[in-house]
Amino acid sequence: MAPNLEPLFSARARLLKASDVRELLKYSQDPTVISFGGGLPSPEAFPVEDLRVIFEELLHEDNTPALQYGPTPGDPLLKNALATMLASRGIPAKADQIIVTHGAQQALELFGRVFLDPGDIAMVTQPTYLGIFTALSIYQPTYHGVPTDNEGILPDVLEENLQALAMDRIQPKFLYIVPTFHNPTGVTTSLRRRRALVDLAAEYEIPIIEDDPYYDVRFEGDPVPPIASLDKEGWVIYLGSFSKVLAPGFRVGFAHGPADLMGKMALAKQGVDLFTNGFGQRVAERYLSLGLMKKHLPRIRKLYRRKRDVMLATMKETWPDNAEWTRPLGGLFLWATVDPTIDTKALLPRAAQKGVIYVAGHGFYAGQPEVNHMRLNFSFPSDPNIRKGIGILGEALREEKGAPPLLVPMAK
Numbered sequence: 001m002a003p004n005l006e007p008l009f010s011a012r013a014r015l016l017k018a019s020d021v022r023e024l025l026k027y028s029q030d031p032t033v034i035s036f037g038g039g040l041p042s043p044e045a046f047p048v049e050d051l052r053v054i055f056e057e058l059l060h061e062d063n064t065p066a067l068q069y070g071p072t073p074g075d076p077l078l079k080n081a082l083a084t085m086l087a088s089r090g091i092p093a094k095a096d097q098i099i100v101t102h103g104a105q106q107a108l109e110l111f112g113r114v115f116l117d118p119g120d121i122a123m124v125t126q127p128t129y130l131g132i133f134t135a136l137s138i139y140q141p142t143y144h145g146v147p148t149d150n151e152g153i154l155p156d157v158l159e160e161n162l163q164a165l166a167m168d169r170i171q172p173k174f175l176y177i178v179p180t181f182h183n184p185t186g187v188t189t190s191l192r193r194r195r196a197l198v199d200l201a202a203e204y205e206i207p208i209i210e211d212d213p214y215y216d217v218r219f220e221g222d223p224v225p226p227i228a229s230l231d232k233e234g235w236v237i238y239l240g241s242f243s244k245v246l247a248p249g250f251r252v253g254f255a256h257g258p259a260d261l262m263g264k265m266a267l268a269k270q271g272v273d274l275f276t277n278g279f280g281q282r283v284a285e286r287y288l289s290l291g292l293m294k295k296h297l298p299r300i301r302k303l304y305r306r307k308r309d310v311m312l313a314t315m316k317e318t319w320p321d322n323a324e325w326t327r328p329l330g331g332l333f334l335w336a337t338v339d340p341t342i343d344t345k346a347l348l349p350r351a352a353q354k355g356v357i358y359v360a361g362h363g364f365y366a367g368q369p370e371v372n373h374m375r376l377n378f379s380f381p382s383d384p385n386i387r388k389g390i391g392i393l394g395e396a397l398r399e400e401k402g403a404p405p406l407l408v409p410m411a412k
């Protein structure tokens, strides 16, 4: 019999809980289930042929540097390519202001390590990317949610909150925000509000963590400048990732910010993994420097735009009249708001029984959740599955209104 190690676990380990999304991934392995759950890119979006050529090249280089140990802050070649990419987004960057991480997710975890003591305030939007909770909760912050609407975060409310905290002599450690094609809502924070955030950051001396993995996945409208590009004082820390525009399997993301913070993060990272997947870093570098990213992005944008449109059209045709949803101009998700009497977490097992899953809105809130939302991913399912699955969800929503909850045990 395997030994029971549970009593030996640390108090910290007891804080570790599976997120709603990671739990859902097990259903998405089942080919009969249509998943709107994860934030998975479409397999059609992986540039397999280009990658084959790059792999060959990397494997035949003298001393195969792509396979060797590398520096903790990141491969210098990739950091140079990232500095060029950041400059194209209006963010002047030097190599010592960049750290390459195992996905943007690792950067979030490193912020927890370097910023948070138990009880410290981490400000997040309401709703927010739920992976921020997965990354930070082990450091036991107190989350402080700031509301949003269809123009993004509400700076006036943020200011009131910052004022109230300042009166109590409480310094929040940072504000975390996904301003472009927000996960989960798909909403983009307006330029006006971005400027207001920069002013508030400087006034209240609060770092802003701008998580921007969807910047390049825009299929309509003009880009809105990153918050970091508007910031002249260095309060905004900027995160990016290759997961949504190349492939999540390489686990390559990055953070840009003040050199002393990046240095601290590198020290924290050393103890975790020494350095980020060297082969993945070189692939990402080659992909940028050969100009393949530029060629690839229009293909992804076209693909995801079409998928978004299939989803929107099917919702319009098949969903009850009182449901509403966002119409994102990019990214991978939209956010639906259903009849206020429907709890989307309670609906999920019924939907799963019918062969469709999504992420209930609950997990995206710090504190008390709003219960009648769901996040729907349109990048991963095929067009016919989007049509079929959205139709099934429409039917489930009609049945759910006033119907008693099904006694099916929920996945824990």
Ligand SMILES: Cc1ncc(COP(=O)(O)O)c(C=O)c1O
Residues within 6 Å of the ligand: 039, 102, 103, 104, 105, 106, 129, 131, 178, 183, 211, 213, 240, 241, 242, 243, 248, 252, 253
């Ligand atoms: C807002 C946001 N941040 C971070 C991540 C994690 O991305 P990565 O694969 O780069 O770790 C995701 C993934 O869905 C995301 O949506």
